[in-house]
Amino acid sequence: MNTFWWKGGRRENKEIHWKSWGNLCYPKKWGGLGFRCLRDFNLVVLSKQSWRLLNNPNSLATRILKTCYYPESSFFEAKLGTNPSFIWSSLVHTQEIIRKHCRWRVGSGTQIKIWKDDWLPDKTNPRVVSLPYLLMEDAKVADLIVTSENKWDEDTIRIIFS
Known part of the structure; x- marks a missing residue:
């Protein structure tokens, strides 16, 4: 022995x-x-499912969860709610993990909030550090782009940001 x-x-x-x-x-x-630490392994598997919710908006699971728990917001803004299912309460715990380790690809910028989302390519500070411009707290990155020319609206950017 x-x-x-x-x-x-x-x-x-x-x-x-x-x-x-x-x-x-x-x-x-x-x-x-x-x-293996089972808690960490469980968070990895749940984070993968949360990532699928973000990247497959038309899947049946995403549509059901979105309808029930975050019909008017994104996954990142979703709250636990008053009577969550076990799977939803588990997925909500992964929001911060996903938020910490992902970045937006700007594209058209219609989904990205200028002051609330991590979208800048700076790993140490991925958010805009300037205070929100008056009455533009929920403005989108698309508001900073001249869509007809597919380039940044430099005049607006100089006015809004320090």
Whole structure:
């Protein structure tokens, strides 16, 4: 019998030699048993499903969840609600993970809020640092683009941002 896990040599004296869960989750080469942290694994799988909600807006699952929990907003703005299902309450926990690790591709800019979304290509500060311009708190990036010429409206940008 391995004395690392059990104390004593006789059957009647055997006791559990406790190790913390954190130590058991270390890779084997670092002295642990290589157990996986199930909470982290669960968050990874749920985050993948949340990513699918964002990227497949026409899927049946997305349409059902959107109708029930965030009919007038985006997934990132969705709240838990008063009587959420288990899956929805689990997916809401991944919002911050997804938000932290993704960026918008500007394109037409019709979905991106200038002051509320992470859309700038700066990893340390992906949001606009200027205070919202008067009466433009919910303005979209599309408002900063001259669509006929497919370029930034530089005059508006100089006026709005510091």
